[in-house]
Amino acid sequence: xxxxxxxxxxxxxxxxxxxxxxxxxxxxxxxxxxxxxxxxxxxxxxxxxxxxxxxxxxxxxxxxxxxxxxxxxxxxxxxxxxxxxxxxxxxxxxxxxxxxxxxxxxxxxxxxxxxxxxxxxxxxxxxxxxxxxxxxxxxxxxxxx
Numbered sequence: 001x002x003x004x005x006x007x008x009x010x011x012x013x014x015x016x017x018x019x020x021x022x023x024x025x026x027x028x029x030x031x032x033x034x035x036x037x038x039x040x041x042x043x044x045x046x047x048x049x050x051x052x053x054x055x056x057x058x059x060x061x062x063x064x065x066x067x068x069x070x071x072x073x074x075x076x077x078x079x080x081x082x083x084x085x086x087x088x089x090x091x092x093x094x095x096x097x098x099x100x101x102x103x104x105x106x107x108x109x110x111x112x113x114x115x116x117x118x119x120x121x122x123x124x125x126x127x128x129x130x131x132x133x134x135x136x137x138x139x140x141x142x143x144x145x
Contacts, residue, residue, distance in 0.1 A: 007055065007064035008091055012132040013077075015052050015069035021108045021131050022065065025093065025101060027056040030064075034071075048072050058093070065091065080133030083113070090127065092137035098124050101138045105130070118142070 012018040019029060036050035050072040056065045069075070081089040095101040098116060105111065105128050112126040113135075119125060125139040 007066045008088075009066040009068060010091070010132070010134060011068045011070060011075060012134070013069070013075065014131065015054060015067055017108070018067050018131040018134075019054055019056070021105070021110065022056050022067075024104045024107065025095075026059055027065065028059070029054055030057045031055040036072075046073055063093075080129065081135065083127060083135065090135035090137050092139065095138050095140050098126065098138055098140035101140075102126070102128070105136075105138075110136075 010018075023029060032052075032054045034050070034052050036048075040049040040051075041047055050070070052069045052071065054067045056067065057063065081087070083089060093101075102112065102116070108131065110128050110130045112128055114127075116124055116126045121142055123139045123141055125137060128136045128138060130136045
């Protein structure tokens with residue numbers, strides 16, 4: 001059997017604001033749709049499922065995010081996850097300039113949880129609280145190839 005990561009799906013409060021955040025960081029919208037009907041009810045496991053979606057891709061073409069804004073059933077608000085909670089809690093991106101990425105994030109009101117750290121002599125990295133409480137890890141390799 002062959003397996004390949006297709007995308008990471010994230011339910012968001014405001015699809016347009018979340019798209020703006022990730023496209024400013026360098027991702028590209030490769031598709032948008034509004035989905036509903038029996039097939040979505042079956043696939044997602046929710047009755048009368050109806051959502052606006054957008055698929056975004058990293059510039060290298062290897063990473064994709066699928067963003068969902070639920071129309072029905074109503075989205076359930078929850079407390080933003082913490083890095084030590086069980087379950088999926090972050091999306092990580094390599095960037096070539098972490099300071100520039102943080103400037104872009106700040107324009108969207110998104111700031112590091114604590115600061116920028118250096119891991120050994122390999123990476124500068126940080127966790128940023130993004131739109132809808134999404135934790136986004138940004139990492140800049142210190143040794144450029």
